[in-house]
Amino acid sequence: MKQLLTMALRDLGRNRRRSLFSALALGIGLALLLLMAGVVNGEMEGALNSAITLQSGHLQVRSKTYTEDKTSLAFEDLVENPGDLAARIGQLPPVAVVTPRLFASGIAAVGDRSVGLRIVGIDPASPANDPFRKGLVGAFLAPDDREGVLIGQTLADKIALKTGDSLTLLVNTSNGDVDQQAFVIRGVFNTNTPGFDENTVLMPLAKAQAITRADNHASILFILLKDKEQTGAVAAALTSNQYDVKTWLQLNDVAVQTEQLANGFMYVLYLIVLAITATVIVNTLVMAVFERTREIGVLSAIGMRSSRIMTMFLVESGFLTIGGIVIGLVLGGLMVLWATVFGFHIGNIGATGLLISDTIHAHLTLSDTVMLTALTLIISLIASLYPATLASRMEPVEALHGGRG
Amino acid sequence: MEVVKVENVTRTYKVGNTETQALRGVSLTIENGEFTALVGPSGSGKTTLLQLIGCLDQPTSGHVTINGKDVSTLNRNQRADMRRASIGFVFQFFALIPTLTAYENIEMPLLLAGVNGTERRNRVMELLDIVDLKDHAHHRPDQLSGGQQQRVAIVRALASKPALLLADEPTANLDTPNGKVVMETMVRLNKATGVTFVFATHDPRVISYARRVVTLRDGLIADGQVTPGA
Known part of the structure; x- marks a missing residue:
């Protein structure tokens, strides 16, 4: 050889x-x-x-009748007292972060232009918002901020606005009306994901609940796990008659x-x-x-x-x-x-x-x-x-x- | 004792629709230790007969027996085994493997025969010594003269102590002095080892070294042209 x-x-x-x-x-x-x-x-x-980090989380807990595409704000489609439920879920060892989020559709009016948006009410204190803090120009939201919003870099470029500028938002409410308020852009976030940054406006959960008349409700509980492999086990543990539990696989089928x-x-x-x-x-x-x-x-x-x-x-x-x-x-x-x-x-x-x-x-x-x-x-x-x-x-x-x- | 027995052998080559009869019924016996020349003009069948005796080819009809074993019907691998065990070849072109040194070329048949390392080394150095090329052991063929290469080829053919050494025009590519050295080496080794040498040639200077001459013409042994073995 x-x-x-x-x-x-x-x-x-x-x-x-x-x-x-x-x-x-x-x-x-x-x-x-x-x-x-x-x-x-x-x-x-x-x-x-x-x-997963921006939109779906590893798991979502939501009302059994909630339909993501409609961004429904009807009370029966929302999670009531989300803070209490989040606190209970947060006690599960595999759960890293759990935070309520409220979604509403709206329109930004700037001068004679208007742009369709997704308004997301977030708990500013939650670590789930870290992707928005990274690369933020300006200040992050405070929980009691009643006039401040964050917009994505792509949207800011599109409508030529920057930190400190104001914009008017028209937001759908839970009773089917449309409310309108002028907001100040506290900061511009950049997740390097243009598809997300160009149509997302963040505001404190309390303000989002107020402007949409959703009271103490949230669209979903956004959950991040310590280990993605635990998704199935945690989903099984959270399954109940009251709520629907969706995994990241179901939420990101595309x-x-x-x-x-x-x-x-x-x-x-x-x-x-x-x-x-x-x-x-x-x-x-x-x-x-x-x-x-x-x-x-x-x-x-x-x-x-x-x-x-x-x-x-x-x-x-x-x-x-x-x-x-x-x-x-x-x-x-x-x-x-x-x-x-x-x-x-x-x-x-x-x-x-x-x-x-x-x-x-x-x-x-x-x-x-x-x-x-x-x-x-x-x-x-x-x-x-x-x-x-x-x-x-x-x-x-x-x-x-x-x-x- | 006969080493080679060729019985009424024919060999026909077919190229397209044309059939060429290279051998047309040759019978010949070669005894152990002979130094025999196959002579004849180009196309007479010398090389074809050598190839059949050497198990490189198979006869169209007839039988070739080497050391009492009929090799006419052996399969490819059996013929390879027979060549490795019993037959050494020397070709007109020097036929050394160009990437191997003189030492490694001689060693190759021993490796194929499964000879162990020490025995292999001793045998290769002994053979190189016989042809005065010990100092060239680690030279590659392109660093050797034509005569030196052919001497290496001769001892490579003898490395595994075959019963038979076949040489096809061994001096055809050599000048006269080198051709003389090669033929004298073959004669010397034939006498020293007792190995049977059969070589094909049409060079009269080479024929003179043979103790027996077999003349072929048009695929047949010419009448009265087999000189008795010495």
Whole structure:
């Protein structure tokens, strides 16, 4: 075996440039796969994380008749005394944060322009609001603030307002009327999620309850868990006849399905890229077989069996593949590192149903790295079976004459 | 004792719709320790006969027996095993593996035969010594002259102590002095080892070294052209 390894290495060294370019092609293929996997994973994971932290939480407790699309404010559709219920839920060990939120639809009127909005009443003291505090320009809301609101950066840009400016909000109320009040923009938050930032206005829960005449009600209890894997268990514990409990999987079905679709699509892309790189390997080895036909004849003449000749070419392919994989891991690692740290700025892509960040940061998992490396190795070795078989099936007499017939 | 027995062997090659009869019924016996030349013009069937004796090819009809074993019907792997165990080859082109050193080229048949490390080293160095190439053990073929390469090829063919060494035009690519050295080496090794040498040639200077000459013409042994073994 040592002799086979030596021969394979030296054979690759005969045409160093060709071997290098073949390994490089394989390496670039693997590097691109790692980058693609990292970017798509980062994008999907980012979208899901944004949806969970900004919108759905890991769990929501709400009235059995609440319909998210209608943003109903009718009392029967809301959770009564949400503070009490939140305090009880907060005692469950897996729960990290629980906070009531009230949703209402409204319109912002600025000059002669008007923009449709989602008004969210929040408990300003809750740590669930951390994503809004990060990157906030201006001051955060105080619980007793009766005139202050926070708006998203994208909305601020859209209607050309900034911290300290005022805007008039028209808000639907629980009795079906519309109320109107001028508010001061205390701050502009930036979650880097244009789809969320362009239509969300935050105000203290008490003020939201007052302006919507929702009294001591909330649309939902927003719950974040210490560990996402505990979702099912906590949902089961919270299930009652009185309330509906929704998990992040149910609340983000579009994101989850999109992720599944993206994963399926990625597998097709993986196979296309690997098929191309495998072709390079096949081409290199087929050239090597034809160039070394006479040598194959000599080896056969001195008694080397076909299976050993085949093994010799497979070992050569193995070295080429391992070289390519090392190049791919180094190159791909650097590319993924760059994409993880700096990311790709894509701006507001206007996707509906998905909260996609304006900058995609790659996130490559160890399992994806191992899976893609193994896939590259397996496909390359399968591809090299053809040239190896070609070499092993050569008739010694024909091979000694340089491949006659 | 006969090492090779060829009985009424024919070999027909088919290329497209054209059939070419390279051998048309050859019978020949070669005894142990002979130093035999197969001679004849180009296309007479010398190389084809060597390939059949060497288990590189199979006859269209007839039988080839090596050391009492009929090799005409062996499968691919059985023929490879027979070559590895009993037959050494020397080719017109020097046929060394270019990526291996002289030492490693000679070592290759021993590796294939499963000879252990110490025995292998001793045998390779002994063979290199026989052909005065000990100092060139770690040279690759492109660092050796044609004559040196062919001497390495000869001892590689003898490495696994075969019963039979077959050489196809062993001096055709060598100048006269190197050709002389190669032939003298073959004669010396034939006498020293008792291995049977059969070589094909049409070079009169080489034929003169043979103790027995078999002349082929148009795929047949020419009448009266087999000189008795010495």
